[in-house]
Amino acid sequence: RCKNLSVSFWNSYWMLPSDVCGMNCFWEAAFRYDYMKTHPSEKMHLAVVACGERLEETVTMLRSAIIFSIKPLHFHIFAEDQLHESFKDILDEFPYEGKVNYTLYPITFPSESAAEWKKLFKPCASQRLFLPLILKNVDSLLYVDTDILFLRPVDDIWSFLGKFNSTQIAAMAPEHEEPRIGWYNRFARHPYYGVTGINSGVMLMNMTRIRRKYFKNDMTPVRLQWGEILMPLLKKYKLNITWGDQDLLNIMFFHNPESLYVFPCQWNYRPDHCIYGSNCRTAEEEGIFILHGNRGVYHDDKQPTFRAVYEAIKNYSFGDDLVHSLLQPLERELQKTTHTYCGRVYKVFIKQLTKSIRDLYARRSKG
Known part of the structure; x- marks a missing residue:
């Protein structure tokens, strides 16, 4: 398991797995490179949680992150035990070129309340x-759902960390742009952030600040830290x-709006x-x-525009020409979706992708 130094392991029971070598691996709460300790600022940390039938979807997301990103990536993959071997088999075949490593973790919750959390959503x-409580030695982290696809370098969203003011600890996007179709403002039975709430499928975190912060809340006049506030x-x-957890985050940032950066x-x-018609103006522009x-939507025919992008990235082979093997076949598929509302604006799905490919080849040409 240590033949590839890009691989590391975490064990929730603080035991060294018997088949992990002692020469190149070490352990604290997680096994990781010495490189991670001496060069922490040179890596971007990306976390995902995968359960059930999410293996292929998660791997496709990771592929999209690798294709365009510039700085090294460290993937923190939380997965059910039966998925670990499959993840290792697939990821060990990726052509990392020295810029990617990963850690696999079991799904774990606080023992005294594990059943409650497992039933949530x-x-x-x-x-x-x-x-923030498990990855205690990680300063900042980008969490994404398994059904995310990066169409530009992870570096670019990572750069938002540098735009946080002194009170901001995390960044997310609004749940809706158009209040007339918003869910939270029409149906929520709890507090939520802003006008339409926030979506936690892409969540950038300064975890050092999260661990240090004392949060205002509506349960006690005393401010509570992250680990203290979740169960109450x-x-x-x-x-x-x-x-589920997205609602809890909405409640938390409703009471602490100064702590959220909205992208x-x-x-x-x-x-x-x-x-229902295009309502993301920044996507229309850029x-x-x-x-x-x-x-x-990646796995049914209801939104063929989304599925086309997913299939294109899933089927792309690392090292192939991105224009001929990814962009052009994708555009042909997208042109078949113009009978749908999303298909009518299919060019927004390839506008940034085209630029990302052009920028990647420009970087390569400069050596």
């Missing part, structure tokens, strides 16, 4: 809430929330941005930066 969904929030609102919808572009195929 989906079996593994609330795992993300505990990332769940107990108070569990009968009033629909979208535009093109960084978390979902079917709601086009199925293209989609991060595609979020929620509602399972």
Whole structure:
């Protein structure tokens, strides 16, 4: 398991796996490179939680992150035990070229409340809430859902960390741009951030600040830290929330709005941005930066525009020409979707992708 130094492992029971070598691996709460300790600022950290039938979708997301990113990436993959071997088999075949490594983690919740958290929304969904507590040595992290596709370098969303003011600890996009079709402002039975709430499918975190912050809340006049506030929030609102951990984050940032940086919808572009007509203006102007195929749209025929992008990235072979093997076949497929509302604006799906490919080849030509 240590034949590839890009691989590291974490064990929730603080035991060294018997087949992990002692020469190149070491352990604290996680096994990682010495390089990670001596050059922490040179890596971008990306986390994902995968359960059930999400293996292929997660791998496709990771592929999209690798294709365009510039700085080295470290993937933190939280997955059910039965998925670990499959992840290792697939990821070990990726041509990392020295810029990617990963850590596999089991799905774990606080033992005294594990059953409660597992029942929240989906079996593994609330795992993300505990990332600041599990990844104690990671300063900043980009969490994404499995159904995310990067159409430009991860470096670009990572750069938002440098735009945080002194009070901001995390960044997310609004749940809706158009209040008339918003979910939170029409149906929520709990507090939520802003006018239409926030979507947590793409969440950039300064986890050092998260761990240090004391949060205002509506349960006690005393401010609570991240690890103290999660269970009381769940107990108070569990009968009033629909979208699980996302709802809890909305409640938290409703009471602490100064702590959130809001980025535009093109960084978390979902079917709601086009199925009733285009309503993400920044995507119309500059293209989609991060595609979020929620509602399972990558795997059915309801939104063929989203599915076409997913299939194109899934089927792309590393090293092939991106124009001929990815962009041109994708554009041909997108042109077949103009009978749908999203298909009518299909050019926003390739506008940034085209630029990302051009920029990548320009960087390569400069050596």
